[in-house]
Amino acid sequence: xxxxxxxxxxxxxxxxxxxxxxxxxxxxxxxxxxxxxxxxxxxxxxxxxxxxxxxxxxxxxxxxxxxxxxxxxxxxxxxxxxxxxxxxxxxxxxxxxxxxxxxxxxxxxxxxxxxxxxxxxxxxxxxxxxxxxxxxxxxxxxxxxxxxxxxxxxxxxxxxxxxxxxxxxxxxxxxxxxxxxxxxxxxxxxxxxxxxxxxxxxxxxxxxxxxxxxxxxxxxxxxxxxxxxxxxxxxxxxxxxxxxxxxxxxxxxxxxxxxxxxxxxxxxxxxxxxxxxxxxxxxxxxxxxxxxxxxxxxxxxxxxxxxxxxxxxxxxxxxxxxxxxxxxxxxxxxxxxxxxxxxxxxxxxxxxxxxxxxxxxxxxxxxxxxxxxxxxxxxxxxxxxxxxxxxxxxxxxxxxxxxxxxxxxxxxxxxxxxxxxxxxxxxxxxxxxxxxxxxxxxxxxxxxxxxxxxxxxxxxxxxxxxxxxxxxxxxxxxxxxxxxxxxxxxxxxxxxxxxxx
Ligand SMILES: *[C@@H]1O[C@H](CO)[C@@H](O)[C@H](O)[C@H]1NC(C)=O
Ligand SMILES: *[C@@H]1O[C@H](CO)[C@@H](O)[C@H](O)[C@H]1NC(C)=O
Ligand SMILES: *[C@@H]1O[C@H](CO)[C@@H](O)[C@H](O)[C@H]1NC(C)=O
Numbered sequence: 001x002x003x004x005x006x007x008x009x010x011x012x013x014x015x016x017x018x019x020x021x022x023x024x025x026x027x028x029x030x031x032x033x034x035x036x037x038x039x040x041x042x043x044x045x046x047x048x049x050x051x052x053x054x055x056x057x058x059x060x061x062x063x064x065x066x067x068x069x070x071x072x073x074x075x076x077x078x079x080x081x082x083x084x085x086x087x088x089x090x091x092x093x094x095x096x097x098x099x100x101x102x103x104x105x106x107x108x109x110x111x112x113x114x115x116x117x118x119x120x121x122x123x124x125x126x127x128x129x130x131x132x133x134x135x136x137x138x139x140x141x142x143x144x145x146x147x148x149x150x151x152x153x154x155x156x157x158x159x160x161x162x163x164x165x166x167x168x169x170x171x172x173x174x175x176x177x178x179x180x181x182x183x184x185x186x187x188x189x190x191x192x193x194x195x196x197x198x199x200x201x202x203x204x205x206x207x208x209x210x211x212x213x214x215x216x217x218x219x220x221x222x223x224x225x226x227x228x229x230x231x232x233x234x235x236x237x238x239x240x241x242x243x244x245x246x247x248x249x250x251x252x253x254x255x256x257x258x259x260x261x262x263x264x265x266x267x268x269x270x271x272x273x274x275x276x277x278x279x280x281x282x283x284x285x286x287x288x289x290x291x292x293x294x295x296x297x298x299x300x301x302x303x304x305x306x307x308x309x310x311x312x313x314x315x316x317x318x319x320x321x322x323x324x325x326x327x328x329x330x331x332x333x334x335x336x337x338x339x340x341x342x343x344x345x346x347x348x349x350x351x352x353x354x355x356x357x358x359x360x361x362x363x364x365x366x367x368x369x370x371x372x373x374x375x376x377x378x379x380x381x382x383x384x385x386x387x388x389x390x391x392x393x394x395x396x397x398x399x400x401x402x403x404x405x406x407x408x409x410x411x412x413x414x415x416x417x418x419x420x421x422x423x424x425x426x427x428x429x430x431x432x433x434x435x436x437x438x439x440x441x442x443x444x445x446x447x448x449x450x451x452x453x454x455x456x457x458x459x460x461x462x463x464x465x466x467x468x469x470x471x472x473x474x475x476x477x478x479x480x481x482x483x484x485x486x487x488x489x490x491x492x493x494x495x496x497x498x499x500x501x
Contacts, residue, residue, distance in 0.1 A: 276319015
């Protein structure tokens with residue numbers, strides 16, 4: 001009897017009780033709906049070219065993780081009704097692991113990566129992935145949700161970033177923010193390892209698990225008294241009630257004069273292969289890769305502060321990679337092309353696409369009933385549904401006029417399709433009016449991302465077979481795109497799931 005009860009309680013604690021709930025749904029992620037007490041969360045910081053460049057002094061390589069299991073330690077039969085089950089947190093990753101940086105070996109590290117900060121970080125992600133990996137019954141291992149932080153400063157005099165994948169030399173400053181030497185630095189990194197917080201509890205069911213990551217790019221600043229004026233800041237804390245509900249990921253991002261362009265996302269990345277925008281083998285959450293049109297994304301988003309007029313808040317951002325001839329990417333940065341599509345929900349974000357700026361629009365729009373509307377059809381094209389479209393820098397036969405996407409901010413050429421709320425997206429469950437899901441309108445979204453992304457325009461060379469649209473990264477968060485003043489964005493994500501339909 002005791003044994004049976006224990007098993008039931010443990011199953012409940014570990015979040016394995018969802019068999020009835022999810023009969024007809026196949027989740028693509030390791031932790032459907034963020035319900036699992038034993039959390040897996042990783043951290044990665046990128047510079048403008050999605051690399052590391054130089055590590056921040058004393059911080060190690062900017063890859064870290066907080067992964068743990070919740071283990072029952074004792075169980076009192078008599079008092080079960082008053083919930084006297086005791087549990088402890090068993091961490092998989094130590095602070096010594098998180099502090100690993102160039103020059104420090106770890107199991108599996110390739111010799112040539114030991115002193116190369118870019119390759120070291122890529123391999124550290126794999127190592128942390130090994131420590132965190134969960135082996136599901138279906139034999140598809142998964143590792144972690146990924147917190148991604150990126151600094152948009154680019155020191156053009158450094159010649160550090162390739163141009164559409166090609167090595168190029170330094171060029172004069174002016175096009176990108178940079179305060180001078182060191183503007184592409186990595187942030188400080190601090191960690192509150194997840195702990196069980198019993199302060200507010202009357203019984204076990206009120207026990208709360210909490211932990212977090214935070215830091216700043218202004219490495220000479222003291223954060224011990226919290227956020228201060230003039231200093232950039234990022235923070236992600238996670239919280240969950242033991243045995244019930246979903247994790248809540250609370251994000252905060254603050255720009256500063258020196259760091260006016262910052263990005264903070266929560267990503268579900270592929271568990272192997274490349275993930276969107278990243279040209280090293282990756283670890284993540286997507287144990288099945290979703291392919292258009294057959295998947296949906298569900299999550300709850302609560303935005304407390306928007307981050308100002310330049311904050312391109314992505315309700316959803318999907319990333320992938322395929323070549324202009326439709327073939328899958330293979331790591332050749334000269335022909336691989338990163339593809340992104342993003343729904344921006346900041347109502348202050350204007351549509352750059354318009355009848356007088358056709359170059360900012362995709363060549364055509366496809367309606368849910370598969371009618372193609374060309375952008376020169378001013379009576380029918382939904383201009384205000386598109387913030388901006390730019391073609392891959394290496395597209396050989398683009399429809400003109402067109403803008404080429406920024407050639408430096410990805411390891412290879414990229415293509416971006418940015419959407420805005422519009423009635424044309426109603427069919428897919430996307431926002432139809434500016435302001436939906438914005439500050440003061442917390443919303444549980446059920447987005448037909450697969451359906452919508454199957455009908456978006458993406459560039460391909462003429463008469464090549466259409467690429468399979470398989471997405472290796474699905475994320476949300478904000479990109480404060482060169483703020484004029486210090487801005488703060490604050491938001492919470494919970495119940496994140498990717499469902500194969
Ligand atoms: C414990 O959790 C509660 C509820 O989330 C929170 O208000 C409180 O600050 C936490 N206490 C500690 C010590 O973390
Ligand atoms: C497709 O839908 C549009 C409205 O979105 C409608 O005006 C049009 O008649 C439809 N076309 C077909 C072929 O059903
Ligand atoms: C509109 O664009 C399409 C595709 O580029 C082209 O075939 C068509 O001739 C254009 N129509 C007008 C009126 O310019």
